[in-house]
Amino acid sequence: MPLERKHFLTCLQFILFFMFAALRLGGISDIFKCFENFVYQALGFLAGIYAVEAIYRVSLSLFYLKSIIFAITKRQNV
Numbered sequence: 001m002p003l004e005r006k007h008f009l010t011c012l013q014f015i016l017f018f019m020f021a022a023l024r025l026g027g028i029s030d031i032f033k034c035f036e037n038f039v040y041q042a043l044g045f046l047a048g049i050y051a052v053e054a055i056y057r058v059s060l061s062l063f064y065l066k067s068i069i070f071a072i073t074k075r076q077n078v
Helices: 003-025 028-077
Strands: none
Touching (some): 003 028
8 A cells, every 4th residue: 555545544543543533522612623633633643644755755866866967977988
């Protein structure tokens, strides 16, 4: 299973558990406030994870590009 799908399913399970627990503990009006706060925090957390992953992939691509350019220029100098 791809990593992104695993993260999505884990977050979805946590959201559903959180909604169920809030319904059992409090009223309907409270769950919307709690759920709204939770969603904003979860989205911020996921955005941070995906931003770090994107930065890593870009830096890795740049490293490969630099090594290819270095190999080409080294071959031309010989």
